[in-house]
Amino acid sequence: MARGVYIHIPFCHQICHYCDFNKVFFKNQPVDAYIEALGQEIATAVAQYPNEFTQVETIFLGGGTPTALSAAQIQRLLEIIRNFIPMQNVKEFTSEANPDELTVEKLQALFNGGVNRLSMGVQSFDAGLLEKIGRTHSNEHVYKAIDNAKQVGFTNISIDLMYGLPGQTMVQWQHTLQTALALKLPHYSAYSLIVEPKTVFYIQYAKGKLHLPTQDLEADMYDVLLQEMEAAGLAQYEISNFAEEGHVSIHNKIYWDNDEYAGFGAGAHGYLAGIRYSNHGPIKKYIEIAQSDVRPIVHEHQVTHEEKMEEQMFLGLRKVEGxxxxxxxxxxxxxxxxxxxxxxxxxxxxxxxxxxxxxxxxxxxxxxxxxxxxxxxxx
CATH class of the missing domain: 1.10.10.920 (Arc Repressor Mutant, subunit A)
Structure with a gap:
């Protein structure tokens, strides 16, 4: 039974140097056709497993960058989602967002379409580090996006932060934490940099040109993170996530509870009816298959009982409650x-x-x- 639905939007106006998710530059891509293909994939899955979608609690738009879409495209995407996914039990509807793309028009389209939670990729409040990791927004973009979101009606807003970045000092990390916490948001996520294959950083690392903080400094940064979040009254509920009471991300907990969720879109992963699966990544290939009313799955694996036991342990232990x-x-x-x-x-x-x-x-x-x-x- 799917508790959650993940929908992948693979389009970006810029490519971050650390990102290994399936993504392409927005320009000259068949974005409208992709959105319609998403609808066909969802419809095919719901028809195949009609009983698996009756208790969906969360929907999550990830990427790539969902806010790379225009307001009209966002509106169409959300209309398709509401048409095919039963919404009666949905408590949390999240969209990832880039601060410099989050116009009032897009915020209104998201809010009117049922999205009730925003997760913004901020990563750092240091301009030099933002440039180094391939981000294009400024601090002012963050402040304006949050203000506009609140005016539109959003109350559940989260931001992502990163530490262990190339050349990052403890002073820079403390400044980012203090600036972030001054916003008094109900949820924060903070992740250490992992250099993944097929990224700009991986190429730099292979050439010996990526200078990362030491493991000891990274551990100290995590220690400071725990101290600052606790001092701000935010409870840690998972290794990298902190929230005010009542604002724990339900969608995140679905993964760590090892419960099932459907994944839709190019390169998306899902866990449905005991099967973990992944979709074709190339956009045109994905559209072609989805349009033929066939699920665009490239790989699937029936999870064994032993694997379920292992997953229950190592995923569940990420939660503070264990x-x-x-x-x-x-x-x-x-x-x-x-x-x-x-x-x-x-x-x-x-x-x-x-x-x-x-x-x-x-x-x-x-x-x-x-x-x-x-x-x-x-x-």
């Missing part, structure tokens, strides 16, 4: 300690996990080395 013994046993039909008892015992001794009657979770120390902990649960 993995519940009861929830695990309900899903897996066996107690957690049957398979993972020895691993849990050792990680508790190492100070990386803590457990009580309810379940297990990362300690504060464990959050700094989360990937090493997660690896222990993979065969």
């Amino acid at each position: 993995v519940s013994f009861t929830a695990y046993e309900k899903k897996m039909k066996e107690p957690m300690h049957k398979r993972y008892g020895d691993i849990i015992e050792q990680l508790v001794k190492d100070g990386l996990l803590q457990q009580d009657e309810q379940g297990i979770r990362l300690t504060r120390q464990g959050r700094f080395v989360g990937n090493e902990v997660f690896q222990q649960f993979l065969t």
